[in-house]
Amino acid sequence: MKLMRIFVLVLCACFLSVAWAQSQSVGLRRGKHAIHNRALNSQPKANGSPSNRIVADQTAARQGKVWELGTYPGGTWASMGDINDFGVAVAQGDLPDGSTHNLSVPLFGRHAGEWIDLGTLGGTESGWDEGLVTISDTGLIVGHSASTDQNRPHAIAWTEMSGIVDLSTLADVGYPTYNSSYAAGVNKMGTLIVGWSGVEQSCLGCAPTLPVVWTPTVVWKNGQPVTKWKIRKLDTAGFAVITKWYPWTVNDFGQIVGEGSGDNGEFVGVVWTPLQNGKWKLMQLPAVADYPASEPFNINDRGEISGDIEPADGSVWLPAFWKPLDSSRKTYSNPIVLPVPEGGFANCYTDGINELGDLTGECWAQDYSVDQAVRWTTKDTTFSQVLGFPGDWSWSFRVSNDRIAVVTYGGDKCSADDYISCGGAIQFH
Secondary structure (H helix, E strand, C coil), X not given: CEECEECCCCCCHHHHHHHHHCCCCCCCCCCCCHHHHHHHHCCCCCCCCCXXXXXXXXXXXXXXXXXXXXXXXXXXXXXXXXXXXXXXXXEEEECXXXXXXXXXXXXXXXXXXXXXXXXXXXXCCCCCCCCCCEECCCCCEEEEEEECCCCCEEEEEEECCCEEEECCCHHHHCCCCCCEEEEEEECXXXXXXXXXXXXXXXXXXXXXXXXXXXXXEEEEECCEEEEEEEEEECCCCCCCCEEEEEEEXXXXXXXXXXXXXECCCCEEEEEEEECCCCCEEEEECXXXXXXXXXXXXXXXXXXXXXXXXXXXXXXXXXXXXXXECCCCCCCEXXXXXXXXXXXXXXXXXXXXXXXXXXXXXXXXXXXXXXXXXXXEECCCCCCCXXXXXXXXXXXXXCECCCCEEEEEEECCCCCCCCCCEEEEEEECC
C-alpha cells in the first residue's frame, strides 16, 4: 500500500526483492510505492495503446495536454514525484552510470523538457525509489540521497542557490541508532519539511523509524542569507505499539499527514495538528469497522486529506478522502469512499490533491492486467476517470493547482523493455 506509501517506499533493494516475491493481496504492508512491482512484472502488451476497451474510450475522450518526458539522457528509468504551480516537475531516475539521482524538469519556458541533475551527497545510491521527491512553489526540492556515511540515505533539500544540502538525522540530536533519514514532503511556501529518520537504511518495513519535521532558521554567511534546517522528532504519544512512522506531506497551515505500523500488524492513519507552542499534536484519523486500516497520503490547504482505506488483511484498497468538520480542524469525517472506475479495476488509492479538490492516484486489477492513473474530485463523489496517459500502465502521485498531474508510465510508448518506466505529465479540465 502506500506503505506505498508505505508506499512509498523507498524501497531499499533488499526490501523490494522480497516484496516482489510476495503476494500483493495479503501479508506485510508495504505502501503504495511497493505495489508498483506489479507493473514491472506484468506481461508486455502487444502495442502502446490501452488494451481495455473502457480505458481506450476514456483515452479518446481526453482533452488535456500531454508531456512525454522520457528519462534523463542516457538513463533507463524515471519515476515522477511532484509538480509545483509554476510547472516544474521533480522525479527520481538513473544516470548513464546506473546511479539514482534526484531530478527536475520544467514543463514551460526555453528549457522545457530538459532534465536537470540535482546531484548527490557523495554516496553511490542506486535502485528504484519511486519518485520520493517533492517541490514547493518557491523551488525548494526535498528528497533523499546516499551519503558518505556508509552510503546511508540522508534527507536532502535543494535550491538553485544552495545546491544540495544534507538535512541530517535524529542521530545528530540524541537518538544514536536513528542514523538515516528521508524527506517525504514540503509545504507550498517551502517553510516546513517532513519525513522520518530510521535505523540503518530504514526502507519501508525494514526497521524502526520515527516521524520528524525540519524547521528553518535564516542566518547570515558571507553577507548572504542562508537557511539552516533543524530536525525535530514529532509527537508519537498514545501509540506505543507503532514502531514505524511515515509522515508524507504537510500543508501551509502546518498540518502533517502520515501513517504508522506496528510489528504485529497494527496500522493507523494519522494527522499532526500544529499547536501555538511550536509543537504538533497527534491524532488518529477516523476509520470504519470493515476497513480499519487507512493510508493518508496528502493534504491540501483546505484540510482535505487524500488516501485509501483497507480491511485488516490489506486485500482491497478503496480510494477515499477525509474532510475537516470544524474550523480548527480538530475533528475529521469518516473516510469518504470514491468510486472505482469501470474497466476491470479492483483496487485504487488517491494521492495528489490540489486546492480545487482534484484527486489523482492509481487503480489496478486484482491480477494486475490493467494498471492506470486515475482522477477523482471531492466535489462529486460519483465521478472517476482514467487519465488515459499513453502507455500500457501508469500511476500519478501529485497534481498542481493548474490541474497538471505528474505521471509515471511504461510499455511500448516508453520502451520495448517492459521493465523501464518513463516520466510524464498531463493537464486535464
